[in-house]
Amino acid sequence: MFSLIVRRIISALTTLFLISIVAFILIQLPPGDFVDAYASKKSQGGVIITKEQLDAMRIQMGLDKPLYQQYLKWIGGVLRGNLGYSWEYHRPVSEVIGERISITLILAFSTLLFTYVLAISIGIYSAVRQYSIGDHIATVLGYIGLAMPGFLFALILLYLGQKWFGMSVGGLFSPEFVDVPWSWAKFMDMIKHLWVPVLVLGMAGTAFQLRTMRATLLDELNKMYVTAARAGGVPEFRLLMKYPVRMAINPIVATLGWELSKIVSGAPIVGLVLSLPSTGPLFIQALLDQDMYLAGAMILFYCTMVVIGTFISDILLMIIDPRMRFKRSS
Amino acid sequence: MTDDRHININGKKIRRVDIATHWQLMWWQFRKNKMAMISAGILGIFLIISLFAEFIAPYSPGTRNPGYLAAPPMRVHFFDDRGKFHLRPFIYGSVQKRDPVTLRLNYVDDTSKRIPVRVLTRGESYKLWGLFKSDVHLFGVDEGMINLFGTDKLGRDLFTRIMYATRISISVGAIGVIFAFIIGIIMGGIAGYFGGIADELIMRLMEFIRSIPTLPLWMALAAALPRDWPPLRVYLVIIVILSGIGWTTLGRRVRSKLFSLREEDFVLSARLAGCSNARIILRHMLPSFMSYIIVDLTVSFPYIILAETSLSFLGLGLREPVVSWGVLLYAAQNVPALAQMPWLLITGLFVVIAILAFNFMGDGLRDAADPLAK
Numbered sequence: 001m002f003s004l005i006v007r008r009i010i011s012a013l014t015t016l017f018l019i020s021i022v023a024f025i026l027i028q029l030p031p032g033d034f035v036d037a038y039a040s041k042k043s044q045g046g047v048i049i050t051k052e053q054l055d056a057m058r059i060q061m062g063l064d065k066p067l068y069q070q071y072l073k074w075i076g077g078v079l080r081g082n083l084g085y086s087w088e089y090h091r092p093v094s095e096v097i098g099e100r101i102s103i104t105l106i107l108a109f110s111t112l113l114f115t116y117v118l119a120i121s122i123g124i125y126s127a128v129r130q131y132s133i134g135d136h137i138a139t140v141l142g143y144i145g146l147a148m149p150g151f152l153f154a155l156i157l158l159y160l161g162q163k164w165f166g167m168s169v170g171g172l173f174s175p176e177f178v179d180v181p182w183s184w185a186k187f188m189d190m191i192k193h194l195w196v197p198v199l200v201l202g203m204a205g206t207a208f209q210l211r212t213m214r215a216t217l218l219d220e221l222n223k224m225y226v227t228a229a230r231a232g233g234v235p236e237f238r239l240l241m242k243y244p245v246r247m248a249i250n251p252i253v254a255t256l257g258w259e260l261s262k263i264v265s266g267a268p269i270v271g272l273v274l275s276l277p278s279t280g281p282l283f284i285q286a287l288l289d290q291d292m293y294l295a296g297a298m299i300l301f302y303c304t305m306v307v308i309g310t311f312i313s314d315i316l317l318m319i320i321d322p323r324m325r326f327k328r329s330s
Numbered sequence: 331m332t333d334d335r336h337i338n339i340n341g342k343k344i345r346r347v348d349i350a351t352h353w354q355l356m357w358w359q360f361r362k363n364k365m366a367m368i369s370a371g372i373l374g375i376f377l378i379i380s381l382f383a384e385f386i387a388p389y390s391p392g393t394r395n396p397g398y399l400a401a402p403p404m405r406v407h408f409f410d411d412r413g414k415f416h417l418r419p420f421i422y423g424s425v426q427k428r429d430p431v432t433l434r435l436n437y438v439d440d441t442s443k444r445i446p447v448r449v450l451t452r453g454e455s456y457k458l459w460g461l462f463k464s465d466v467h468l469f470g471v472d473e474g475m476i477n478l479f480g481t482d483k484l485g486r487d488l489f490t491r492i493m494y495a496t497r498i499s500i501s502v503g504a505i506g507v508i509f510a511f512i513i514g515i516i517m518g519g520i521a522g523y524f525g526g527i528a529d530e531l532i533m534r535l536m537e538f539i540r541s542i543p544t545l546p547l548w549m550a551l552a553a554a555l556p557r558d559w560p561p562l563r564v565y566l567v568i569i570v571i572l573s574g575i576g577w578t579t580l581g582r583r584v585r586s587k588l589f590s591l592r593e594e595d596f597v598l599s600a601r602l603a604g605c606s607n608a609r610i611i612l613r614h615m616l617p618s619f620m621s622y623i624i625v626d627l628t629v630s631f632p633y634i635i636l637a638e639t640s641l642s643f644l645g646l647g648l649r650e651p652v653v654s655w656g657v658l659l660y661a662a663q664n665v666p667a668l669a670q671m672p673w674l675l676i677t678g679l680f681v682v683i684a685i686l687a688f689n690f691m692g693d694g695l696r697d698a699a700d701p702l703a704k
Contacts, residue, residue, distance in 0.1 A: 015538065015541055018538060019542065022542070026547070026550040026551065026554070027550075029550075029551070029554035143686060143689065143690075144682070144686070146685075146689060147632075147682050147685040147686040147689060148682050148685075149636055149639060149640060149681065149685075151640065151643060151659075152659070152675075152678040152681065152682070155659070155662060155663075155668065155675065155678065156675065156678070158665055158668060159665075159668045159669070159672055159675065162665055162668065162669045163669070163672075257541075258540075261541070261542075261543045261544075262543075264543040264546070265543040265544055265545035265546065266545065268545065268546060268549070269545065269640055269643070269644060272644065272663075273663065283546065283549075284549065284644060284646075287549055287550060287553035287646070288553060288645075288646075290553075295550065295553075298546070299546055299547075299550060302543050302546050303541075303542055303543065306541060306542070306543055307541065310541065
């Protein structure tokens with residue numbers, strides 16, 4: 001088991017290294033660099049910048065060096081906790097995204113929790129009471145959840161909130177808490193607002209995992225060992241929880257990493273629609289402004305979250321599935 | 331099996347199912363699934379809309395109704411205000427009224443003015459597929475304009491724009507799926523047929539692409555496109571980006587199927603007969619698992635459509651004057667616009683219906699792909 005964990009760590013680190021290269025290449029892709037974007041913005045404002053000034057800016061920022069040197073400089077800084085400088089905000093990137101990252105993390109993990117609690121419990125219910133009214137409702141809701149893009153759902157909630165309650169369901173804090181430092185009251189206020197984005201982000205994932213849970217559990221319930229245990233007089237609830245559910249939960253846990261990846265994928269767009277103080281709107285703005293260090297740090301952050309999620313899901317799988325523990329090490 | 335009917339051959343009674351081809355068996359299995367059949371019908375309608383958008387839409391996507399800005403959907407009536415029935419449906423003319431409190435412009439039906447809706451009427455001229463000149467539209471009115479789904483801020487007819495957007499969005503999906511199919515066949519083919527280092531490298535690549543959160547990646551790639559490109563080029567490059575990330579499912583399927591078929595006798599005999607590698611893969615191995623590939627293609631269709639919608643919604647994908655579902659929803663991005671023009675969300679309904687239909691049809695095809703399984 002230990003060697004398996006070590007192998008997973010090595011593969012996670014390799015993936016991270018590759019991702020850092022991809023992130024850097026992506027940032028470099030837009031034609032022109034930040035200096036060009038800066039100059040065109042300034043010239044729209046009527047300020048004319050000479051070519052010499054632009055070149056001086058480039059040298060100052062190190063944009064005249066070959067690409068691999070820029071990459072080494074960047075990644076070296078990242079490893080030391082220096083994510084570079086955001087030219088759009090005139091502050092270090094780590095300062096710009098600091099608080100927003102914690103909000104994105106809270107959002108992602110609450111969504112994950114919501115998804116799994118709901119998917120597992122409704123999945124069990126749907127499988128045990130197959131073709132009951134509740135099962136049909138869950139199936140229909142599941143299909144709609146899968147087919148409705150998160151941002152559309154967010155838009156509809158926004159509209160309904162506006163129409164019925166005359167208030168915006170967007171944002172994560174009440175107005176009086178927006179600019180105050182963290183406190184217990186602010187935290188509770190956030191919890192109150194959290195359900196909307198969590199619902200929006202978790203909907204598709206819940207629908208998907210629910211279907212998986214229901215299907216695998218149905219397969220298990222028809223197996224002989226269930227009949228045998230029932231014939232042996234095991235109480236129904238204990239029988240259900242102890243064997244079939246434990247089997248059916250494996251594929252769900254195995255896809256935890258992908259689930260997190262999907263949540264992270266959907267987060268920016270939902271964050272934008274619901275105007276959350278998360279990393280999403282910042283990321284989109286950074287891409288539009290070609291603020292490369294900011295965008296790069298963000299891509300790196302998103303991917304790191306997913307890699308960590310996959311890693312956690314591997315470890316969890318080893319804990320709950322003994323076959324995984326003994327497969328390689330024996 | 332499904333079909334127990336018999337046919338007579340040379341006086342012998344033979345069960346039809348015993349001599350049916352693989353595709354016939356698939357069809358029999360597929361048509362048993364009602365939801366899948368309904369979905370196929372809905373997708374057929376979408377296809378017709380995208381093929382004949384110019385004819386079905388009463389106007390062109392840029393035409394404005396200057397007297398009817400940001401106005402709600404018009405109702406089509408059969409009964410007038412005195413309860414009298416008219417065989418030909420009609421709409422009322424509308425008058426602008428300013429709300430004395432909010433000062434917002436409202437539109438009120440002018441019941442004294444009935445405008446009949448005409449079917450197959452002449453209107454704006456267009457060129458169908460850039461070839462056939464015509465000015466016949468499915469429906470229209472003689473006086474003013476008919477706006478079944480209301481209008482946007484500039485007074486453009488939402489119904490017309492959704493019809494044109496359906497064409498763009500569906501075609502993005504279709505071309506994207508074709509690209510993904512080609513890349514998937516090539517990469518999966520190399521990996522599965524040759525194995526070894528090529529397989530190892532391609533598998534790693536697929537795993538890597540899978541482990542990256544896709545939307546941020548799409549966004550970053552799309553943001554890299556120059557703003558001054560012509561719309562057609564943006565359209566094509568966006569499709570290439572979407573399929574460049576979306577081919578992995580298909581590649582994996584092709585690889586695993588090729589792996590299991592590689593040792594079959596018919597492959598060996600094809601090789602002994604001197605077939606080239608490409609011919610063995612495309613002519614001999616591919617047809618034996620074509621049905622699975624069709625399932626995968628159907629299932630990946632909605633993903634590509636959704637991806638394009640999301641990108642355009644963010645302003646990173648397609649842009650005006652090209653209209654896709656995402657471009658239309660872009661106008662409904664903020665609360666004030668939504669509160670003023672909730673009918674803009676009708677576009678969302680089209681997105682959801684299309685994706686649901688693709689999902690259900692994919693389910694039906696998946697069951698049908700292996701008709702002898704049960």
